[in-house]
């Protein structure tokens with residue numbers, strides 16, 4: 040019975056998207072437990088205990104879970120999940136990695152990237168790069184769902200007092216090893232959680248020119264994103280890609296600079312509240328979704344914008 | 349070592365699809381179809397493993413209607429050695445597809461199975477990981493680099509925060525991200541040669557797989573519309589509107 044939410048964290052702090060996933064769980068209803076699996080993640084579990092709406096925090100603290108390797112996480116979540124009706128995680132690269140594996144271990148379907156809860160067994164999710172919204176009813180006894188963070192307003196993070204329970208079972212499949220990681224360091228807000236996002240496309244011409252966007256981002260407290268073309272051309276790293284196959288963002292304000300507006304890019308940003316497009320081609324498709332369009336050379340417009348703010 | 353590559357027939361990435369007015373799904377009449385772009389990258393990676401002397405044979409496999417033969421022929425033209433069509437009418441769900449591919453895996457016993465990370469129609473992002481669970485294999489998802497040596501594979505994965513590298517013991521499942529490679533074009537001679545390469549047809553029944561659906565799509569509706577806004581004449585006007593009309597900046 041009830042729902043198991045798998046927390047997203049880096050062994051130090053809960054990632055904000057966990058609260059969006061929790062919001063989806065609250066809409067489903069029933070009792071909610073939160074699983075914090077990691078290594079030396081006790082502080083995360085303690086902090087999670089003060090999130091309202093959670094009955095218990097389950098803390099699985101072991102080196103096997105340090106890097107959330109899918110082979111180990113799936114075994115753990117499948118074992119714990121056998122007691123629940125719903126298992127939820129964020130539709131992030133972590134959730135997308137272990138959750139389908141978990142579902143198959145439990146011999147149930149998974150419903151990916153939900154953006155709405157109609158009832159405890161019926162959910163809404165985008166298909167075809169967001170060109171259709173499907174309403175899907177699960178017929179499995181157990182529902183395994185990944186949640187699009189921007190589809191749900193975050194649940195409150197403070198004021199609760201859940202009990203923290205240690206999980207003893209250790210699953211080390213012995214199939215995979217973590218070798219290393221190169222994580223982007225940035226003082227800016229995280230792309231998927233930022234209130235303002237400014238993204239550059241192929242029109243930026245090179246990586247150096249992204250400094251123009253950074254100036255504006257500093258003034259607006261914005262995160263900086265990019266189109267796939269800009270990433271492919273090597274202007275910026277892959278973790279900045281916004282779109283169907285990159286990150287999905289839905290900030291209050293999205294500013295697209297030198298981006299044409301391909302279907303796959305729109306899929307990642309068209310739920311933004313206000314969209315601004317700066318492009319020198321008046322026929323660029325991005326203008327069809329922009330609330331405010333400025334037909335201009337970005338190399339004039341962006342410095343002007345910087346100065347005007 | 350064999351490399352198995354599951355490929356899906358999907359609507360071409362450049363087509364802007366529309367929801368059917370009766371809400372039963374996406375209108376695919378007379379729409380251009382193609383190999384799912386991520387599967388094309390998977391085929392390319394497999395062919396490169398053969399070219400590098402790491403693998404001997406590339407097998408493309410697709411689950412779907414007769415028309416999938418078209419996409420399998422494309423894969424053969426791109427360098428796959430043979431193809432298998434597991435023929436079904438109707439769209440199967442990821443778990444059923446993973447089970448079918450598990451049966452094919454058990455027959456072929458490849459050392460590496462390369463999936464796309466996502467099909468661009470269903471946007472599920474599940475099948476590779478589900479298959480890895482069923483076969484009990486290690487998985488390197490969202491791969492942007494694959495190195496194979498001494499019974500192990502090193503996979504660089506594109507994760508939300510940047511890149512992560514894992515080491516996996518063979519046999520393995522890989523799912524491709526966009527930057528793993530740039531697929532080649534099929535040359536005319538290779539397209540001709542592909543016509544003579546073997547393409548076997550089987551069925552889920554023959555493989556003994558239960559493909560019963562686990563969920564039902566009740567309806568599909570268009571996304572909330574977004575209409576074009578206004579064109580502003582200057583940066584000053586833009587800033588004024590963002591402050592006073594949209595009220596998103598101060």
Ligand SMILES: Cc1cc2nc3c(=O)[nH]c(=O)nc-3n(C[C@H](O)[C@H](O)[C@H](O)COP(=O)(O)OP(=O)(O)OC[C@H]3O[C@@H](n4cnc5c(N)ncnc54)[C@H](O)[C@@H]3O)c2cc1C
Nearest residue numbers: 240241242266267268282283284285297298299304319337
């Ligand atoms: C399977 C698949 C998945 C994909 N996933 C994604 C994804 O997740 N995200 C994504 O973004 N794309 C994705 N794409 C790629 C997508 O189809 C487009 O190719 C890409 O979005 C184009 O990027 P762009 O707009 O920067 O480049 P372009 O289309 O080349 O547009 C550049 C724009 O810059 C403008 N410009 C040039 N110079 C200036 C200047 N000086 N001042 C002002 N404007 C200027 C031009 O007018 C043009 O409109 C995917 C494609 C495939 C096949």
Ligand SMILES: Nc1ncnc2c1ncn2[C@@H]1O[C@H](COP(=O)(O)O)[C@@H](O)[C@H]1O
Nearest residue numbers: 354355411463464466467472473474475
């Ligand atoms: N019908 C199918 N036939 C063969 N392979 C498939 C099929 N559906 C999905 N796949 C594989 O699974 C990957 C991910 O698909 P999905 O889980 O639907 O996003 C695809 O890129 C293919 O490699």
